[in-house]
Amino acid sequence: MADKFDVVIIGAGAAGLMCAAEAGKRGRSVLVVDHGKKPGRKILISGGGRCNFTNYDVAANNYVCRNPHFVKSALSQYTNWDFIAMIAKHGIAFEERDHGQLFCEDSAKEIVAMLLAECDLPTVQQRYQVDVHDIAKTESGFSLKLNTEQVECESLVVATGGLSMPKLGATPFGYQIAEQFGLKMVPTTAGLVPFTLHKEDKEAFAELSGIAIPAVVEAEDGTTFRENLLFTHRGLSGPVVLQISSYWTPGQKVTVDLLPDLDLEETLNAMRDKHPNQSLKNSLSRLLPKRLIEVLIERGDLVDKPLKQFNPKDITAMANYFHKWTIAPNGTEGYRTAEVTLGGVDTDGLSSKTMEAKQVPGLYFVGEVMDVSGWLGGYNFQWAWSSGFVAGQYA
Numbered sequence: 001m002a003d004k005f006d007v008v009i010i011g012a013g014a015a016g017l018m019c020a021a022e023a024g025k026r027g028r029s030v031l032v033v034d035h036g037k038k039p040g041r042k043i044l045i046s047g048g049g050r051c052n053f054t055n056y057d058v059a060a061n062n063y064v065c066r067n068p069h070f071v072k073s074a075l076s077q078y079t080n081w082d083f084i085a086m087i088a089k090h091g092i093a094f095e096e097r098d099h100g101q102l103f104c105e106d107s108a109k110e111i112v113a114m115l116l117a118e119c120d121l122p123t124v125q126q127r128y129q130v131d132v133h134d135i136a137k138t139e140s141g142f143s144l145k146l147n148t149e150q151v152e153c154e155s156l157v158v159a160t161g162g163l164s165m166p167k168l169g170a171t172p173f174g175y176q177i178a179e180q181f182g183l184k185m186v187p188t189t190a191g192l193v194p195f196t197l198h199k200e201d202k203e204a205f206a207e208l209s210g211i212a213i214p215a216v217v218e219a220e221d222g223t224t225f226r227e228n229l230l231f232t233h234r235g236l237s238g239p240v241v242l243q244i245s246s247y248w249t250p251g252q253k254v255t256v257d258l259l260p261d262l263d264l265e266e267t268l269n270a271m272r273d274k275h276p277n278q279s280l281k282n283s284l285s286r287l288l289p290k291r292l293i294e295v296l297i298e299r300g301d302l303v304d305k306p307l308k309q310f311n312p313k314d315i316t317a318m319a320n321y322f323h324k325w326t327i328a329p330n331g332t333e334g335y336r337t338a339e340v341t342l343g344g345v346d347t348d349g350l351s352s353k354t355m356e357a358k359q360v361p362g363l364y365f366v367g368e369v370m371d372v373s374g375w376l377g378g379y380n381f382q383w384a385w386s387s388g389f390v391a392g393q394y395a
């Protein structure tokens, strides 16, 4: 005899646990299964162990999705304020960092403990180290095998996340389920991920590893972000690079304003008037890290000579160079270090109100498995909470 549940949720991550708690509160019998040993592994390592769980300012334009309107319904049914209220109810202390990002003051463990406390209902069961296979549609819902045991449910919720960080249990299983039931996929790629550089650039900039500068970075589609850019021994990273990576495709360039708070033309002209014999290297080293200037000179991008030897046209060109420094990444570090997966289950096949597959009653997708990726800053967890919550009201 198969074990029967109203709802089976595959994946005990952020979205799956939220959905389980909500469906359980409605009196639905819920089984959450995960192939890992424990719940919420990505939550535990997120935000440097402090989990950037949401943001004070959440809107549809903080998300990358082929249908830019898709996220609106879920985000308004369960807002950042709803999640903050849950945090407050559980007495979790939190702090605001730059750009409205909210982090636990103490530990991400508190978020997992909170979700487990919300799931601590007679209606909700959890099972770990479970391999799910043989999913099939039945007249009244779905049947599936969990290890060797047969289980049946009315609603099946796929909360298996994206492909990033395979070490933490990421698998393409959710995509396979979508394809099995005829849903379309948006091709996947790594997002919120550092750039790697072509050999020559990599060798030149590797010695700047560890240097961070505030910058504005622009993708070819005109999207811009302003945050810190970090040189690494593999290429470019830092929040501004992670953000722009979600808007970059191979072969494209990015344009970097290395001095976003300054009019370099005006500044260099003033420096030349005041200190005509000062070298370009020394002048620019007052504005940017000296090693960066030295590397640009070594590469032949700049010529070091006294300022008086630069005419106004040279200075205009130099200002343009720093305000529109252009670099063509070789690629990204890929899923190994990416925070999210761009693409996934095409939202056209899903109800934006409930997350249910339009053509397969009872089948739901929540969280990162679908083609919704947020910016850096707590937006991905907010999507997991919101989409998990709404599916929990209907599954």
Ligand code: FDA
Binding pocket: 010, 011, 012, 013, 014, 015, 016, 033, 034, 035, 036, 039, 040, 041, 042, 043, 045, 046, 047, 048, 051, 052, 053, 054, 130, 131, 132, 159, 160, 161, 162, 164, 165, 168, 169, 170, 171, 172, 173, 174, 338, 339, 340, 366, 367, 368, 369, 377, 378, 379, 380, 381, 382, 384
């Ligand atoms: P999640 O990945 O959380 O959960 C999926 C679950 O499904 C996992 O438990 C997995 O084991 C399970 N699973 C997968 N395949 C399975 C299978 N075949 N059978 C059974 N179970 C299976 N976001 C943010 O907003 N703020 C932040 O601070 C960070 N920080 C951060 C750091 C790092 C290093 C990473 C990699 C990611 C982040 N993120 C983030 C992104 C955030 O972690 C991510 O978007 C959410 O965890 C997505 O939640 P889901 O529940 O959709 O998937």
